Amino acid sequence: xxxxxxxxxxxxxxxxxxxxxxxxxxxxxxxxxxxxxxxxxxxxxxxxxxxxxxxxxxxxxxxxxxxxxxxxxxxxxxxxxxxxxxxxxxxxxxxxxxxxxxxxxxxxxxxxxxxxxxxxxxxxxxxxxxxxxxxxxxxxxxxxxxxxxxxxxxxxxxxxxxxxxxxxxxxxxxxxxxxxxxxxxxxxxxxxxxxxxxxxxxxxxxxxxxxxxxxxxxxxxxxxxxxxxxxxxxxxxxxxxxxxxxxxxxxxxxxxxxxxxxxxxxxxxxxxxxxxxxxxxxxxxxxxxxxxxxxxxxxxxxxxxxxxxxxxxxxxxxxxxxxxxxxxxxxx
Amino acid sequence: xxxxxxxxxxxxxxxxxxxxxxxxxxxxxxxxxxxxxxxxxxxxxxxxxxxxxxxxxxxxxxxxxxxxxxxxxxxxxxxxxxxxxxxxxxxxxxxxxxxxxxxxxxxxxxxxxxxxxxxxxxxxxxxxxxxxxxxxxxxxxxxxxxxxxxxxxxxxxxxxxxxxxxxxxxxxxxxxxxxxxxxxxxxxxxxxxxxxxxxxxxxxxxxxxxxxxxxxxxxxxxxxxxxxxxxxxxxxxxxxxxxxxxxxxxxxxxxxxxxxxxxxxxxxxxxxxxxxxxxxxxxxxxxxxxxxxxxxxxxxxxxxxxxxxxxxxxxxxxxx
Numbered sequence: 233x234x235x236x237x238x239x240x241x242x243x244x245x246x247x248x249x250x251x252x253x254x255x256x257x258x259x260x261x262x263x264x265x266x267x268x269x270x271x272x273x274x275x276x277x278x279x280x281x282x283x284x285x286x287x288x289x290x291x292x293x294x295x296x297x298x299x300x301x302x303x304x305x306x307x308x309x310x311x312x313x314x315x316x317x318x319x320x321x322x323x324x325x326x327x328x329x330x331x332x333x334x335x336x337x338x339x340x341x342x343x344x345x346x347x348x349x350x351x352x353x354x355x356x357x358x359x360x361x362x363x364x365x366x367x368x369x370x371x372x373x374x375x376x377x378x379x380x381x382x383x384x385x386x387x388x389x390x391x392x393x394x395x396x397x398x399x400x401x402x403x404x405x406x407x408x409x410x411x412x413x414x415x416x417x418x419x420x421x422x423x424x425x426x427x428x429x430x431x432x433x434x435x436x437x438x439x440x441x442x443x444x445x446x447x448x449x450x451x452x453x454x455x456x457x458x459x460x461x462x463x464x465x466x467x468x469x470x471x472x473x474x475x476x477x478x479x480x481x482x483x484x485x486x487x488x489x490x491x492x493x494x495x496x497x498x499x500x501x502x503x504x505x506x507x508x509x510x511x512x513x514x515x516x517x518x519x520x521x522x523x524x525x526x527x528x529x530x531x532x533x534x535x536x537x538x539x540x541x542x543x544x545x546x547x548x549x550x551x552x553x554x555x556x557x558x559x560x561x562x563x564x
Numbered sequence: 565x566x567x568x569x570x571x572x573x574x575x576x577x578x579x580x581x582x583x584x585x586x587x588x589x590x591x592x593x594x595x596x597x598x599x600x601x602x603x604x605x606x607x608x609x610x611x612x613x614x615x616x617x618x619x620x621x622x623x624x625x626x627x628x629x630x631x632x633x634x635x636x637x638x639x640x641x642x643x644x645x646x647x648x649x650x651x652x653x654x655x656x657x658x659x660x661x662x663x664x665x666x667x668x669x670x671x672x673x674x675x676x677x678x679x680x681x682x683x684x685x686x687x688x689x690x691x692x693x694x695x696x697x698x699x700x701x702x703x704x705x706x707x708x709x710x711x712x713x714x715x716x717x718x719x720x721x722x723x724x725x726x727x728x729x730x731x732x733x734x735x736x737x738x739x740x741x742x743x744x745x746x747x748x749x750x751x752x753x754x755x756x757x758x759x760x761x762x763x764x765x766x767x768x769x770x771x772x773x774x775x776x777x778x779x780x781x782x783x784x785x786x787x788x789x790x791x792x793x794x795x796x797x798x799x800x801x802x803x804x805x806x807x808x809x810x811x812x813x814x815x816x817x818x819x820x821x822x823x824x825x826x827x828x829x830x831x832x833x834x835x836x837x838x839x840x841x842x843x844x845x846x847x848x849x850x851x852x853x854x855x856x857x858x859x860x861x862x863x864x865x866x867x868x869x870x871x872x873x874x875x876x877x878x879x880x881x882x883x884x
Binding site: 303305328329332333335336337339340341344345346347348349351358359362363368392407410411414 | 583586590770771772774775776777778779780781782785790793794
């Protein structure tokens with residue numbers, strides 16, 4: 233597969249090459265035949281410094297697995313992940329500590345991602361403690377600064393509370409403060425707003441956009457919400473059954489979707505106007521299982537535009553159709 | 565709540581109080597909150613009252629023997645009252661009567677109380693420390709460690725250890741401390757490991773464990789500062805039940821006379837038994853009833869405290 237080459241002038245912070253993660257599944261108790269679930273299948277993309285790349289797709293398409301692979305919570309079956317030109321798989325010992333400070337993750341569920349037995353101070357200071365950064369006074373100053381930055385002011389009112397005493401939005405702010413306290417250059421945000429109320433969601437999104445401006449962080453923003461992705465992200469990658477089917481500038485993807493799946497996804501976004509009659513998405517059936525998929529286009533079974541040639545053709549690769557807009561479809 | 569919040573202005577990097585003071589206040593507040601929940605459980609409070617009563621009873625022993633009672637007569641092991649026939653029923657001089665070789669039952673009961681406390685608590689602490697460590701390690705590392713310790717737990721759980729200890733005891737005559745340690749170790753590798761492992765397993769897949777790993781925490785850090793603190797309430801609960809099982813085992817083995825213990829509640833019944841007085845147990849009730857009742861109430865007390873703690877640890881059991 234030819235890699236989509238980034239323009240050389242840009243500083244690439246994350247490069248993912250042909251990344252795959254297969255999980256073995258037992259299809260039947262008696263047959264003993266091992267099948268492979270292709271959670272992430274041959275995914276390649278890049279994130280430039282200071283950029284926000286949105287990873288969009290429906291449940292079970294492998295977005296979260298991709299994020300977990302990048303932060304090394306899981307080991308890839310094959311493929312490479314380069315962060316600032318160092319292969320993540322090769323990192324050991326002292327390098328691991330630097331990696332953990334460079335790359336952080338914000339989790340989906342703020343109710344579960346904070347240890348219920350720790351105070352806010354301990355939670356936010358934990359990355360500093362385990363990495364042995366600074367003296368106690370410096371850590372404390374950093375924690376207070378970070379809490380101020382994420383909008384938990386005054387910090388003294390929050391330092392010695394427990395997570396269960398905070399609201400969902402406040403908890404997610406704590407989780408963000410904890411991720412950013414080591415000043416990472418790259419953050420994987422795994423649906424940080426999906427568990428929150430709509431009213432709080434905007435606040436968190438604004439905060440993340442603001443922090444990106446202030447601290448110069450690059451994000452991989454994983455979400456199933458195209459509106460969120462459009463608001464926050466410079467570029468959007470659309471995933472379907474473990475593969476990227478379309479990748480391009482946010483506005484391009486939202487306004488001029490090319491891949492049939494992206495089109496269906498965009499037509500499904502609700503419009504806050506009852507007068508507008510929305511087109512019914514014309515895709516067929518449900519999501520097929522990513523267990524030992526056939527070597528043809530993953531979207532073939534549901535594609536409204538599929539032609540007979542698609543059935544025989546191999547899985548389409550991402551092709552540039554101009555302006556850095558990549559699409560994986562035979563019909564272009 | 566509000567007195568915990570330092571009163572300084574935003575952004576200054578100094579806490580109003582030293583950190584340990586704040587932490588101490590947080591711990592005290594946590595204990596106070598849990599005590600409020602515990603208080604609502606009647607059975608738990610009854611257990612606490614019983615334990616305190618036993619505590620006072622046991623603490624009276626050194627006072628009584630040093631002030632009121634003549635050690636020659638009232639010593640629980642070598643005392644003898646030459647003034648009456650033995651065993652004598654309860655009287656003014658011997659409130660609970662005397663045993664077949666002329667020793668005061670009440671003195672024996674009091675003397676044993678402190679030692680039962682020591683035995684129960686020591687073996688329960690050993691049980692819980694081993695159980696927590698092994699259970700957590702098995703849950704976190706899985707694989708061989710998990711299989712190995714779980715099979716040991718299965719064996720201990722299924723093997724009839726009381727009969728085995730009777731056999732071993734008749735050969736080596738375990739004394740007090742070694743017996744407490746053996747009970748603790750057996751308990752620690754036994755059923756409690758499975759329970760604590762299950763809890764540790766459910767803790768170790770929570771997102772905050774992933775979060776700690778991403779923060780850069782080592783396995784040791786994750787186990788010690790995240791998994792164990794979240795398993796500890798359950799450990800503490802099972803500590804109460806372990807006390808009960810240790811005391812019961814001691815009483816059983818003492819009754820069979822296979823322990824090298826000079827005096828205990830089980831020993832008291834054993835003494836009555838070997839002298840043949842249990843054949844007419846209704847007539848010589850004071851030989852076995854006080855000790856039997858003490859064992860029952862003591863074990864029940866810890867069990868009831870455990871039930872009360874259960875409501876603190878498992879919010880689903882609470883009435884409100």
